[in-house]
Amino acid sequence: MVATSTPMNLTRAAHVGISVSDLDVSIAFYKALTGREPVVADETMNSVPFGGSQGLPDAKLRYATFNLDNIGIDLIQFEEPVGRRTDGAANRPGSMHLCFKVDDFDAVYQRMKDAGYGFLGDDYTFIAGEVTPEAALGTQVAYFNDPDGTNLEIIRPKGGFAAD
Numbered sequence: 001m002v003a004t005s006t007p008m009n010l011t012r013a014a015h016v017g018i019s020v021s022d023l024d025v026s027i028a029f030y031k032a033l034t035g036r037e038p039v040v041a042d043e044t045m046n047s048v049p050f051g052g053s054q055g056l057p058d059a060k061l062r063y064a065t066f067n068l069d070n071i072g073i074d075l076i077q078f079e080e081p082v083g084r085r086t087d088g089a090a091n092r093p094g095s096m097h098l099c100f101k102v103d104d105f106d107a108v109y110q111r112m113k114d115a116g117y118g119f120l121g122d123d124y125t126f127i128a129g130e131v132t133p134e135a136a137l138g139t140q141v142a143y144f145n146d147p148d149g150t151n152l153e154i155i156r157p158k159g160g161f162a163a164d
Helices: 023-034 048-053 105-114
Strands: 015-019 040-047 059-067 072-080 097-101 140-145 151-156
Touching: 023 059, 023 072, 040 048, 048 059, 105 140, 105 151
Parallel strands: 015 072, 097 151
Antiparallel strands: 040 059, 059 072, 140 151
16 A cells, blocks of 8 residues: 555654564663663564564564663564564665764764774764755764664754754
């Protein structure tokens, strides 16, 4: 089914769900990344109806939830059925990334590099001639992956850029 042009007015996000291969490894990663303890650390679910709601015949899973100031992050390890790893490269349709807003980009970026986070490339600052709108000029970004290859980003927006 193709979505129609009828507005649904979905304007607030509650959480983002990220499928992981090893919940314990991912909990440690996101705990270090966010500096937060999970509000749910190792819950389980075994449900035919829940699996059906996701287009699966059944679902047996473990999950954890981290609450940030403005969104939750659900980490979900499907034990049955076990899924195949995706290639979450930024240019692949269906891939996504989760962006973390920071106030002092240079300090956070350096602290992450010192802690061993592997960035996908050099950090980037939006410059004239390469980006529109003009309000985005000066915005700083850097991309990295979680243990399963989920694309993550840190950003320090500049001016009236949408991430402000």
